[in-house]
Amino acid sequence: MAIKYFDNAASSWPKPPAVLEAMQASMLIPANPGRGSHQMAVKASRILFEGRSVLAKLLGINNPNDISYALNTTMALNIAIKGFVKPGDHVICTNVEHNSVRRPLEYLKREHGVQITYVEADEKGQVQPRHVEEAFQANTRLVVCNHSSNLLGTILPIEQIAEIVKRKGAKLLIDGAQTAGVVPLHVEHMGIDMFAFPGHKGLLGPQGTGGLYIHPNLELTPLMHGGTGSQSESLDQPTVRPDRYEAGTQNTVGIAGLREGAKFVLNEGVEVIHNKEWNQIQTLMEGLLAIDGVRLLGPALGEPKTGIAAFVMDHADSSEVAFILDQSFEIAVRSGYHCTPLAHGAAGTLETGAVRASIGYYTTDSEINNFIAAVREISGHYRQMA
Numbered sequence: 036m037a038i039k040y041f042d043n044a045a046s047s048w049p050k051p052p053a054v055l056e057a058m059q060a061s062m063l064i065p066a067n068p069g070r071g072s073h074q075m076a077v078k079a080s081r082i083l084f085e086g087r088s089v090l091a092k093l094l095g096i097n098n099p100n101d102i103s104y105a106l107n108t109t110m111a112l113n114i115a116i117k118g119f120v121k122p123g124d125h126v127i128c129t130n131v132e133h134n135s136v137r138r139p140l141e142y143l144k145r146e147h148g149v150q151i152t153y154v155e156a157d158e159k160g161q162v163q164p165r166h167v168e169e170a171f172q173a174n175t176r177l178v179v180c181n182h183s184s185n186l187l188g189t190i191l192p193i194e195q196i197a198e199i200v201k202r203k204g205a206k207l208l209i210d211g212a213q214t215a216g217v218v219p220l221h222v223e224h225m226g227i228d229m230f231a232f233p234g235h236k237g238l239l240g241p242q243g244t245g246g247l248y249i250h251p252n253l254e255l256t257p258l259m260h261g262g263t264g265s266q267s268e269s270l271d272q273p274t275v276r277p278d279r280y281e282a283g284t285q286n287t288v289g290i291a292g293l294r295e296g297a298k299f300v301l302n303e304g305v306e307v308i309h310n311k312e313w314n315q316i317q318t319l320m321e322g323l324l325a326i327d328g329v330r331l332l333g334p335a336l337g338e339p340k341t342g343i344a345a346f347v348m349d350h351a352d353s354s355e356v357a358f359i360l361d362q363s364f365e366i367a368v369r370s371g372y373h374c375t376p377l378a379h380g381a382a383g384t385l386e387t388g389a390v391r392a393s394i395g396y397y398t399t400d401s402e403i404n405n406f407i408a409a410v411r412e413i414s415g416h417y418r419q420m421a
Contacts, residue, residue, distance in 0.1 A: 039366045039402045044185055044213060044343055044393035046235045046242060053295040054240060061291035067284050069264035079287050086294035087277070090246065093238075093301050094230065095221030102246050103280035104290060108212040109135040110258075111231035111247035114280060115208050116140065116179065118255030119229070124176040125150040127167060127205075129191075131160045131184045131378040136210055140179070150174070156381045159334050160189030168199045175203065181210040183218065186378040186391065187333030188316070188343035190218065197226030206253065212236060213341050216300045217396075218309055222248055229253065237308075238300060239396070240293030243286050249276075259283065308396050312342035315394050315403055319344050322407030328414045332382045332389060342394040345373075345382075348414055350421045353388040356413060360390075364409040368392050 040048050061082060066075035068083050087099035096102060105111040116139045120126060126143075128136055130153045143149035152170040156162045167178065178200045183190045193209060200207040206228040214220060216237030222230045227248070234244030249255060257272045261282035266273040273279050300308065320336050323329050328349035334340045348356055357370035371388045372379055379385045392406060 037365070039364075039405055041366060041368045041392040041394065041398075041402075041406060043236070043395035043398070044341075044391065045369055047237065047239050047395045049397055050239055050241070050292070051296060051299040053299060054292040057295040058241065058288050058292040061288045064287070067264070068287055069278075070262075070284070071264075082287055082291045082294065083285060086290045086297070089294055089297040089301060090238075093297050093305070094215065094232070094248065095223055095225075096248055097223060098251060100276045101251055102248050103277040104285055105231075105245045105247055106243050106286070107235070107245045108210060108231045108233040111245055112136055112179075112208070112210060113139050114247050114255065114258045115229045115231060115249070116177075117143070117258055118280075119206065119208075119253070120149055120177055122147040122149065123174065125152070125172045125174045126177045126179060127152050127154060127170045127175060128179040129154045129156055129162050129181070129377075131156045131162070131187065131189070131381050132179070132181060132375065133185055133210060133212065134374045134376075135212075136179050136181070137377060153377070156189075156378075158382055159332075160184045160187035160378060160381060161334075162191055162196075164192055164195040164199055167196050168203070171203050171205070175205050177206050177208060179208045179210070181212065182220070183213040183341045183343075184333070184375070184378050185213050185343070186345050186373050186375050186389065187382060188213075188340035188345075189334055190214070190339050190341065193220075193227065194225050200228075201226055206250075213343070216297070216305065216308070217312060217341060219305045234289070234293040234296065238293060239296035241289045241296075244289040244293040247280070249280070255280065257282065303396070311396065312394055312398075313340070315398060315400070316340065316342045316344055318400070319392065319394065319403050319406065322403070323410060326407075326411050326414050328418055329410065332384065342398075343391060344393075345389045345391040346410075347384055347387055347389050348410075348417060350417045351413070353390045356390050356410075359413055360409055364405070366406055366409055 068079035091099040215232035234240035
């Protein structure tokens, strides 16, 4: 029996064949990008350039050099938050944020006197833009929020929030971990000042890849300092982008895979991908809603969301349900707190955790039907035992 993979919100799988082929081919180019003018170094540099160009086209970014590569969304968010926020600043975020936002902010609060306001979301994870506006203070410099919750799948009204942030004279950082490649977006048209994204989720690339868009008018303090292959005579990091934010040798092999993943998404069409996943997650949700003892989290059936369906089951521990799905049905899900205790607090599952099923572009209707049947069987077992 083949594994049925429902953990795409963590890392997408499988990858398009071109991703694996590009990574293997790049292993034959061992030179460091940007570190020399010989043919192999130039070929390695071209991989990074081409990847940046595809990402810019896909995400609605005018200048590819405004994208800096990072190892993941967490690193990108740290570059943005720690590079922009100064001691005494006030930052607004939401209470459905991932720890990749919460922990850097709490560190700055503890060590540098940064003030934080967490805007409350409702139990479905939705945030009202007026509540963001009401949270502004005289020293508010940054608003940070996810485009979509990694637990609830809720899609936040980014453009409305962006309008408020611009009017108030602050900057907007978006965590695009769950939307890049699966939700239609245009970073610059949406008024986003910084956009952090992973390569290994909706963009169908490998782990260890991702990036950060930084508006051309923004200047950040680099998170890392070191060699870039440019302006080597300078004591400080280069001022030119993207070198300023890319100290050290880049993950050429991973970026080769990311380039092909982004190409695949671009060719298929983000809207096509989103519609397929939305229709399938509606089918999955409808099936779960029909099972006694199962409670779904997040937006209701028919509402906008990403391909995530999180749930709790009466009389059952979420981790145990996930274990049974894995061991007895060969279905891979994620249980627990999903690195977002804030969202669990909003959803009322801070004491129980939840089971999260997340679909991807390669998820089949048959797999969804098998998943629903497995959950029905498990729930029936627990009800009999109760």
